[in-house]
Amino acid sequence: MTHLIIYAHPSEDSFSKQLVERIKGYSETLNKVIVRDLYEMNFNPVLTKEELKQLKNGNIAKDVDQEQEYFEEADIISFVYPLWWASYPAILKGYIDRVLAYGFGYQVGENGLEGLLGGRGVILHTSMGNAITEEDEEKLLPNLTLTQGQEVFGFCDMEVMQHFFYPQIMSITNQEKEDFIVSTVEFYKELFISDRN
Numbered sequence: 001m002t003h004l005i006i007y008a009h010p011s012e013d014s015f016s017k018q019l020v021e022r023i024k025g026y027s028e029t030l031n032k033v034i035v036r037d038l039y040e041m042n043f044n045p046v047l048t049k050e051e052l053k054q055l056k057n058g059n060i061a062k063d064v065d066q067e068q069e070y071f072e073e074a075d076i077i078s079f080v081y082p083l084w085w086a087s088y089p090a091i092l093k094g095y096i097d098r099v100l101a102y103g104f105g106y107q108v109g110e111n112g113l114e115g116l117l118g119g120r121g122v123i124l125h126t127s128m129g130n131a132i133t134e135e136d137e138e139k140l141l142p143n144l145t146l147t148q149g150q151e152v153f154g155f156c157d158m159e160v161m162q163h164f165f166y167p168q169i170m171s172i173t174n175q176e177k178e179d180f181i182v183s184t185v186e187f188y189k190e191l192f193i194s195d196r197n
Contacts, residue, residue: 001031001192004074008081008092010039015127015169015177016080022181023078023188030192034070038091045094055101067099071117076191077158080125082169088148096152105156115157122153124163125184132167141165162187 005024009016020035027033036043044063051061060068071077081092088096100106106115126144141163149160164187166180 001075002073003027003031003033004070004077005033005035006038006077006079006092006095007035008038008079008089008095009127010089014082015166015180016082016125018177019125019127019166019181019184020080022185023080026185026188027192031076034074036067036070038095043091043095045091045098047094047097051098055103058103060101060104061098064098064101067095068104071099071104071120074120076121076123076161077153078123078125082127083129083144086144100152100156113155115155117153118157120158121161122149122158123161123187124149125166126164127166127169129170130167132165161191 005020005027007016007020011017020037024033024035054061079092081088087093100117105117106113108114124145126148132141144165145160145163149163154160164184166177169177
C-alpha cells in the first residue's frame with residue numbers, strides 16, 4: 001500500500017508538522033509513505049492562463065505531472081492543513097486546482113461529469129484556532145467536510161474516509177495536543193491493520 005501525505009503549513013514547529021511526523025512514523029512501518037510538504041517544495045499554487053491553455057491542449061506542467069504520478073500510485077491520501085478563513089491555505093487550494101485538473105481528476109463522460117480517481121481513500125486533518133460548539137458540531141463541521149472533502153475529492157470519485165478536526169490548537173496544552181495525535185495514530189493503526197486482514 002502507498003500512503004501519500006499532503007502537508008500545508010508554513011511553520012516548522014506547528015501542531016500540523018508534529019501530526020505529519022507521527023502519522024508518517026507509524027505508517028511507514030507498514031506502507032510506502034510519500035510526504036509532499038507544499039511550503040518546503042515552494043509549490044506554485046497559481047494556475048496561469050498559459051498553463052490552462054496548455055492543459056486544454058493536453059500538455060501538463062512538469063511539476064503537476066510529478067504530483068499526479070504520486071496520486072496515481074497512492075491508495076490512501078492524507079491532507080494535513082490549518083483552517084484559514086473557513087478554507088484551505090491558498091497553497092493547498094492552488095495545489096488542488098492544478099493537480100486535480102480536468103482530464104486527471106475528472107472528465108465529461110457519457111453521463112456527464114465523472115471522477116477518475118476511484119479506489120483511493122482520503123483522510124482530512126484540519127487544525128483550528130477556535131473552539132467547537134454544539135452548533136458547530138451539528139452545522140459547521142459537516143459543511144466543512146462537504147466543501148473541503150466530498151465536493152472536492154468525492155467529486156473525483158475518491159472516498160472521504162474521515163475528517164479530523166483539532167480545535168483551539170493555539171491555546172491548548174501540549175498534553176492535549178499529544179492526546180489528539182495519539183487518537184489519530186490509533187485510527188491509522190486500525191485502518192491499516194484491518195486492510196491487511
